[in-house]
Amino acid sequence: xxxxxxxxxxxxxxxxxxxxxxxxxxxxxxxxxxxxxxxxxxxxxxxxxxxxxxxxxxxxxxxxxxxxxxxxxxxxxxxxxxxxxxxxxxxxxxxxxxxxxxxxxxxxxxxxxxxxxxxxxxxxxxxxxxxxxxxxxxxxxxxxxxxxxxxxxxxxxxxxxxxxxxxxxx
Numbered sequence: 645x646x647x648x649x650x651x652x653x654x655x656x657x658x659x660x661x662x663x664x665x666x667x668x669x670x671x672x673x674x675x676x677x678x679x680x681x682x683x684x685x686x687x688x689x690x691x692x693x694x695x696x697x698x699x700x701x702x703x704x705x706x707x708x709x710x711x712x713x714x715x716x717x718x719x720x721x722x723x724x725x726x727x728x729x730x731x732x733x734x735x736x737x738x739x740x741x742x743x744x745x746x747x748x749x750x751x752x753x754x755x756x757x758x759x760x761x762x763x764x765x766x767x768x769x770x771x772x773x774x775x776x777x778x779x780x781x782x783x784x785x786x787x788x789x790x791x792x793x794x795x796x797x798x799x800x801x802x803x804x805x806x807x808x809x810x811x812x813x814x
Contacts, residue, residue, distance in 0.1 A: 645657045645658075645659045645667055645670075645696065645698060646670065647698075647701065647702055647705045648670050648673050648674050648677070648702065649674070649677060649702070649705060649706055650702070650704075650705030650706035650707065651704075651705050651706075651707075652701070652704075652705035652731055653705065655705075655730075655731065657696060657697075657698055657701065657727045657730065658696065658723050658726050658727050658730070659696060659723075660695050660696045660719075660720060660723055661719050661720075661722070661723055662717055662719045662720060664764070665695045665696070665717070665720055666695075666762075666765070667695060667696050667698055668698060668699060668762055668789060669804075669807070671804060672789070672804050672807055672809065673698065673699070673702055675802065675804055675809070676699075676760075676787060676809055677702060677703075677706060679787075679802070679809075679811065680758055680785055680787060680811075681706065683757055683758050683784065683785055684703050684706045684707055684708050684758060685706070685707035685708070686707065686708070686709050687703070687707075687708045687709060687756070687757035687758050688708075688709060688710050688711075688712075688755070688756045688757050688758075689703045689704075689708045689710070689711040689712070689756060689757065689758045689759070689760070690711070690712050690714070690755075690756045690758070690759040690760070690782075690783060691703075691711055691712070691713045691714065691759075691760050692714050692744040692747065692748060692759065692760065692761040692762075692763070692773070693714070693715060693744050693761055693762050693763045693764070693769070694713040694714060694715040694720060694721075694724050694739075695715065695720050695723070695724075695762060696720070696723045696724065696727060697713050697723065697724035697727050697728065698727075699760040699762065700712075700713050700737070700760065701727055701728070701731060701733070703758065703760075704731070704733050704736060704737070705731075708736075708758075709736065710736045710737070710738075711736065711737050711738075712737070712738045712739075712740065712756075713737065713738070713739045713740065714740045714742060714744045714747045715740075715741065715744070716741065716742060716743050716744070718741065721739055721741055724739055725739055744761065744763070744769070744773070745769060745772055745773060745776065748773060748776045748777070748782060749776055749780075751780060751782035752780070752782065753780055753781055753782065754781065754782070754783070754784065754814070755782045755783070756782060756783040756784075757783060757784045757785070758783055758784065758785045758787075759782065759783035759785070759786045759787070760787050760789075761773050761786065761787070761788045761789070762788075762789040763788070763789075763790070765790065765791045765794075770788050770789075770790040770794060770796055770810075771794070771796060773786075773788060774786075774788060774796055774797060774798060774810070774812065777812050778812075781812075781814045783814070784813065784814045785811060785812070785813055785814070786811065786812040786813075787809055787810070787811050788809070788810045788811075788812075789807060789808070789809055790807075790808055790810065791806060791807065791808065792805075792806050792807065792808045793806075794808070796808070796810040797810075798810035798811055798812045799811055799812050799813050800813075
């Protein structure tokens with residue numbers, strides 16, 4: 645798993661150690677950052693359901709000011725921390741262990757410029773996160789990765805094979 649652009653382009657990250665965690669593919673990440681790229685420099689970024697942390701670390705590579713990572717799995721958070729250390733970006737990151745939906749519910753309006761979410765595909769957490777976002781727009785842009793078969797209400801949805809990215813804008 646490699647960073648696809650920016651300062652750390654080509655750097656290899658530790659993949660998730662939990663087989664239940666599915667990392668966002670390079671193809672989908674490149675597409676995602678082509679869409680939100682102009683919003684990244686100087687941004688406060690949130691990586692919900694962080695897994696390996698690749699989305700947030702990609703954002704840092706592309707100029708984000710700060711990234712908060714949230715995941716409930718201690719194994720995932722160990723991977724996130726190892727990847728943060730490997731890139732030497734501890735000073736501009738925070739890692740939280742907890743339920744991503746509960747974390748999002750406690751956020752204030754416009755707490756972040758950009759938020760990424762890659763919830764488990766076999767749950768309704770993508771839909772629940774979008775409901776939370778509609779009640780409190782905690783970011784200027786929210787990107788939610790989900791299976792194409794799950795119809796997520798948002799402002800824009802893009803398909804990449806069997807993966808979809810749904811975007812919601814403030």
